[in-house]
Amino acid sequence: MQIALVSLFPEMFEAVSEFGVTGRAVKQGLVQISHSNPRDYTTDKHRTVDDRPFGGGPGMLMKINPLQQAIAAAKAATGEEAKVIYLSPQGQRLDHNKAVALSRERALILVAGRYEGVDERLIEAEVDEELSIGDYVLSGGELAAMVVIDSVTRQLPGVLGHEDSAQEDSYADGLLDCPHYTRPEEYLGKRVPDVLLSGNHELIRRWRLKQALGRTQERRPDLLQSRSMTAEENELLAEYLRERS
Numbered sequence: 427m428q429i430a431l432v433s434l435f436p437e438m439f440e441a442v443s444e445f446g447v448t449g450r451a452v453k454q455g456l457v458q459i460s461h462s463n464p465r466d467y468t469t470d471k472h473r474t475v476d477d478r479p480f481g482g483g484p485g486m487l488m489k490i491n492p493l494q495q496a497i498a499a500a501k502a503a504t505g506e507e508a509k510v511i512y513l514s515p516q517g518q519r520l521d522h523n524k525a526v527a528l529s530r531e532r533a534l535i536l537v538a539g540r541y542e543g544v545d546e547r548l549i550e551a552e553v554d555e556e557l558s559i560g561d562y563v564l565s566g567g568e569l570a571a572m573v574v575i576d577s578v579t580r581q582l583p584g585v586l587g588h589e590d591s592a593q594e595d596s597y598a599d600g601l602l603d604c605p606h607y608t609r610p611e612e613y614l615g616k617r618v619p620d621v622l623l624s625g626n627h628e629l630i631r632r633w634r635l636k637q638a639l640g641r642t643q644e645r646r647p648d649l650l651q652s653r654s655m656t657a658e659e660n661e662l663l664a665e666y667l668r669e670r671s
């Protein structure tokens with residue numbers, strides 16, 4: 427997948443291009459990241475990238491021309507059919523399904539705003555969709571773009587090995603993940619559940635599914651309301667709730 431970043435602070439993206447799962451995906455060529463900085467398209471000696479808002483008021487907006495040219499350069503780098511996403515607190519909220527859908531795109535252009543944001547006409551002309559990472563306001567779109575890159579990259583074929591499958595993660599199957607345990611078998615006086623030491627794969631599968639169902643019911647009942655359940659899942663959830671009561 428190609429990802430072109432439009433940002434005044436390209437250095438920030440080293441956090442995803444150099445480290446961990448995303449850094450590995452970049453090194454393996456599964457994700458190609460390019461940068462397009464509006465500051466490179468300024469024409470004045472101060473390399474100005476902000477401008478005053480019409481109507482007055484506090485704060486500045488991103489200057490139209492450098493931003494528009496940076497987006498054009500990102501399109502030239504990725505191809506015209508790349509989806510242009512403006513990170514914005516006013517956009518559709520990113521969730522698991524959205525990350526999966528975006529992972530099927532060939533190319534994404536992620537536009538990170540700064541200051542009070544971007545001229546509305548530029549959004550209308552250049553942006554395919556606005557995406558928010560939550561109901562709060564960040565100082566810039568870079569962190570939000572990195573959240574998109576990480577959540578989308580995890581969904582790309584070949585990025586996670588079998589041992590670290592995204593299919594087992596929270597939300598993948600409409601459930602939260604089950605609890606996990608590692609060595610030692612006893613820690614702070616608490617033992618690892620016996621079933622996980624049994625070596626019986628079927629029992630372990632059922633235990634994990636039961637914990638995932640119970641945990642989802644307790645923490646995110648809204649997820650279960652919109653999910654159809656198999657007979658086994660209904661049985662395991664009932665068992666979990668009986669054991670807890």
Ligand SMILES: C[S@@+](CC[C@H](N)C(=O)[O-])C[C@H]1O[C@@H](n2cnc3c(N)ncnc32)[C@H](O)[C@@H]1O
Nearest residue numbers: 513514515539542543558559563564566567570
């Ligand atoms: C200070 S914010 C501008 C907020 C804008 N005045 C508003 O209230 O809608 C600057 C930039 O941060 C980014 N940003 C802030 N919060 C975000 C969020 N929740 N999700 C995605 N991007 C966000 C956007 O790119 C935005 O242009």
